[in-house]
């Protein structure tokens with residue numbers, strides 16, 4: 001029997017470039033993300049990781065290059081259209097509506113998401129399901145403003161998951177967390193993947209990235225420096241020199 005034709009990747013990025021004035025924040029970056037992967041991005045401060053995510057999520061227009069999802073050109077889509085296409089993101093600086101409760105924050109995301117939520121009660125039911133899945137149900141009626149950093153990061157992911165994405169872009173969800181909280185967060189990423197959502201994950205913590213990712217892309221000054229399995233990245237001389245080789249404590253965490 002002939003092999004089935006492989007499905008187009010859930011995300012294909014082709015020679016993506018973004019200039020801010022004369023600065024190439026992202027330059028000629030190409031890669032593919034396959035369904036079911038946790039695909040990681042590392043690179044020093046200012047390497048272009050957040051800019052790359054912002055372009056994919058439709059918040060920034062690229063200067064050139066293409067983004068495709070399952071073969072469809074999604075480069076020019078607006079953020080709400082991308083959410084409808086199954087792509088959601090979290091922000092490096094968390095952005096809850098602080099004057100709202102945790103439940104109200106997640107309900108809002110349910111309303112704008114892909115689940116056909118037509119009433120307030122349906123949105124509430126859906127939001128509670130997601131909060132419960134994420135172990136956040138006891139915080140539902142609390143104001144978002146009183147959450148700890150770790151819980152705010154979880155709320156950020158919960159809101160993104162309430163849109164029912166096929167692809168979730170997570171930007172530095174472990175920054176500021178303790179080792180125990182980081183390990184728990186990595187477990188959540190695995191559970192999200194096992195639930196059927198492919199994950200793209202930016203983090204400074206190389207140990208966290210290599211522990212959870214199937215494949216890693218290293219950015220440096222906006223360009224792709226290396227790409228491959230965690231073992232490959234950790235042994236690549238170019239990566240060691242540019243990023244991993246600094247003695248502990250020399251690099252600024254950010």
Ligand SMILES: Nc1ncnc2c1ncn2[C@@H]1O[C@H](COP(=O)(O)OP(=O)(O)OP(=O)(O)O)[C@@H](O)[C@H]1O
Nearest residue numbers: 020025043044045046047048049050051052092254
């Ligand atoms: N809106 C903007 N206007 C001008 N320059 C920008 C803008 N956003 C980012 N930059 C610049 O683009 C480069 C890439 O920034 P970006 O935030 O994507 O890096 P990063 O890899 O996410 O860094 P970090 O690890 O610190 O979060 C940096 O030099 C940054 O100063």
Ligand SMILES: [Mg+2]
Nearest residue numbers: 049050051092
């Ligand atoms: Mg960033």
